[in-house]
Amino acid sequence: MLGKRPWKVAAVPAAILLLAAGCSGGSDDDAGGSGNTVSIGIAEPKHLIPANTTESSGSQVLSSLFYPLVSFNEQKQPVEKAAESITSDDNKVWTIKLKPGFTFSNGEPVTSDSYINAWNNGAYGPNGNDGAAFFERVAGYADLQSKDPDGEEGPEKAPEPKAKTMSGLKKVDDTTFTVTLSAPFAGWKSVLAYTVFYPLPNAAFSSPGVLNEQFEQAPIGNGPFKIVGKWEHDQSVTVAKVEGFKGDPVKVDGITWKIYQDQTAEYADLVAGNVDVQTLIPIESLGSAAGDLGDRLKKTPSSDFAFVGFPTYQKEFSKPEVRRALSMAINRKEMTDQIFLGSQTPATSFVSPVVAGYRENTCGDNCVYDAAKAKELYTANGGPAEIKITYNADGGHKAWVDAMCNQIKASLGVNCTGQGEPKFADLLTKVENKQPVGLIRMGWIMDYPLMENYLGPIFSTTGSSNYYGYSNPAFDSLVKQGSEAATPEAAIKKWQEAEDILAKDMPVIPLRFGQNTYGFSERVQNVDVDLFKKVDIYKIERVAS
Template sequence: MRVSRRMTWGAAAAVAVVLATTACSGDGGGSETPDGDAVIRIGIAEPQHMIPSNATESAGAQVLAALYTPLVEFDAERKPVEVAAESIESADNVLWTVKLKGGYTFHNGEPVTADSYITAWNHAAYGPNGNGGAYFFGQIEGYDDLQSTDPDGEEGPQKAPEPKAKTLTGLNKVDDLTFTVTLSGPFAEFESVLGYHVFSPLPAAAWASDGVLKEGFEEAPIGNGPFRMKGTWQHDSRIEVERYDAHPGPKPKIGGVVFQIYQQVTTDYADLLAGNNDVTRQVPTESLGSAPTDLGDRFRKSPLSSFQFLAFPTFQPEFARAEVRRAISMAIDRDEIVRTIFKDSQTSARSFVSPLLAGARPDTCGEPCQFDPARAKTDYQAAGGPARLQISYNGDGGHKDWVEATCNQLKNNLGVECASTPEAKFADLLNKVEAKTPVGMFRMGWSMDYPSMQNYLGPIYTTKGSSNYYGFSNAEFDRLVEEGERAPNQEEAIKKYQEAEQILAREMPVIPLRFGQNNYGHSTRVGNVELDAQGQVDLLKIEVTG
């Protein structure tokens, strides 16, 4: 859904960019033959990163879905299906053999080989490179030796020692199209994990030297996907891609995409209505009531795995006590916000895992997620909650209305001051929380990277989780998640994950707020517009029809 899949920014938003279309007038008149060379326009936010192993938010993921073809994708039952992989097999859930399909090339013509994956994954996992997706390689044997710990802590003067190793012992080449992955322990769902874009390959042209990326590669990534970069990343403006005709997989029905970067979701939607944009991935909340009239049958809905929540910096004294966190949760009337702000287009969340997933249960949060303002105030005062609260959010995601409404509820129900503080871009908010800059409570979102409860628990809440921005650490929780990962099958894994979720309900490092759905719109130019459970436009189905 890193939202990604991963952390989600909410909805796209930014400077209006009026671009000439390559085909069709957009007057609503359909043509009998779709234009396979036409370029479409899709609104996104400014990505934080464009290296696959470092891109853990939804805007970057949408672009990477065009540039890279994953080893596996997922069918309607959310089971993995091989795409760039010919097969992925294991007899013991520890030693996995990955065989690649032949015929795949990078956009510069280089063949995609086992080395393309091994080199990219070693770079992704090497701690000093600081990749946001490094956590997902933690199951592979040798990962710990690629990490280093600062002996003085983050603020200490002594430099962290170099890691013991630079490559994962668990990765071994068999031949040009085959490699093996040895895990540090059994993980029955590992094939599903390989559907996440952080496991993408990189070409030899990406490297300045052994394990060192070329400066500027991120501005024009070279992938193995159905589209290739056209020019470079124009920050805060646009990213353009064009069809890569040498791609051996299914061919896109369009000639290219201009990803228009918006800083305000309302501008994205206004451009759609004006004919200057073809797909708005999420209609702004203030337009949900008028969208059926504005767009007619071009206003669409579909299932989405997104989970919206408020996060606590638990390392700060005012939020260190679970009693304070639980009281704040009880002071929020989720149902009223869903009804008045979101026009019932989302669902109140009282658990920590998307209901789309096997093992998800309703109301696992229990009392802390029930609206009880009287008890909330009593408990808050007894726990010594702060007299002033702050909620930080990204201004490019359409969150202003609900954040302000939440702040007003906290003012009225807890008797505190509350300020809502926007950051211009989701990338800016992520950078601040990664640096532990004081921002108060902060809005976060998550969409699945792969369909497993583990993806909603491990990355977000384990002590070493890649997206644990809150400083939450619980040894029992870590143990249960690890035991779930080591379980022999999904059924046994789910039991452990459900036990771990109960700890979240007790400790409340975040406040569950809403589960989302895709509320999107498209222009009269395009048809077959579908958004998946990660909120991404299916670029192989969309076509220009008008």
């Protein structure tokens, strides 16, 4: 998720972006008053409205409250969940049939309108949802957007959009609706697994098309769990099992999503048995984790892509040559070996190895450590005398950012400092407002397993997680051509051509491809963290006492 994946900046998209955090205590009975409950560490979510949630912690919480139309099997192929079927004859008009009998946790039936109303609200420009761009392919999306005369988007200045609902969404009956795309996209079924495509109940709206302001504090979903009380900001979100849920069964009666502001504090709680799962062991604890946790320390594949983005709209970073120089000034292998103890690998491409179409070393010489060449290129193109890298302090990034700064100082002879923002949400807000944060610590977890999910949201001109102002019409065109291609093979060819443009422009510095390095307490078993960096809430269970 870069998350807007504002990363999901993770997006994040979608992510997806990447965060982790910590701070609280609690008993085994936090989630619903039963001993058959678990606690899982997260960071403070930015939002808990599906269409506005594009970072990993919020997405993880929503995965327990909502049930997706599709999820993915081990071959990364989409399989129906809330949907009975999702079909198309031309990859442009899609028919979605819902499984009967599903309800929201308040008893409302889940209908076609539940999706249509949620998606229209999510796409409506003045609502300012972080995940709105994920509806961009639906016919009529453009009519829900507006721009003011100076070209800046924003509900304060912009006129009312032409429409409030997308023409591409049509109800057939209570359990069937069609989605017409503005252009064919063979991967549409996979996209529907993402958080922004969850449905909303009537109770979410104070009037047609207008969300109840308090809904986010206690979201009502169609998933296996329901919220207990309200979102306790910076403390926890507690959910309890929904009796009679029609989807895949869960094995625990409740989950407490414990919110941390510091990963080392979360790790101390894990070792002490005060939290059951930590999805990312902090850098500082990697050396001791095997001894602390034994066989409760696990590693699984991840779609995590770590990088730093340039504010390309600022003059000092507007030249690709300056950006290339900074990339060549970094010794990725030294960082992954010494800071991450080999738990991550150097990234020399712009998409993860877990997706079809990945190629090694697409970044070429720009990702090869060469201090002399970097300094020559940096000096010749007037690189800034000082570099600042801003990161979220709740994600355990200080050690590697400091190491990266030391490498930049040594290679380029310029001062470099890391600046921590307390929360990922705070960092995203500053970046969205174009405040001077320097280079931006980013992470992306895929929303769906396609190359396009790494290219479109993060790098396209209108990408939901393009926080750095990068724009290249040729790149945008190739991404679009790939999306509209008739076969997966043809799509990948176009997307690879688009990635080649990124290697020339270097809007970001690829750093690392990650794996899930996580741990859990003696109270739980069958703990799995998936490619999306989420705990599988359907597998986890308590150890019988």
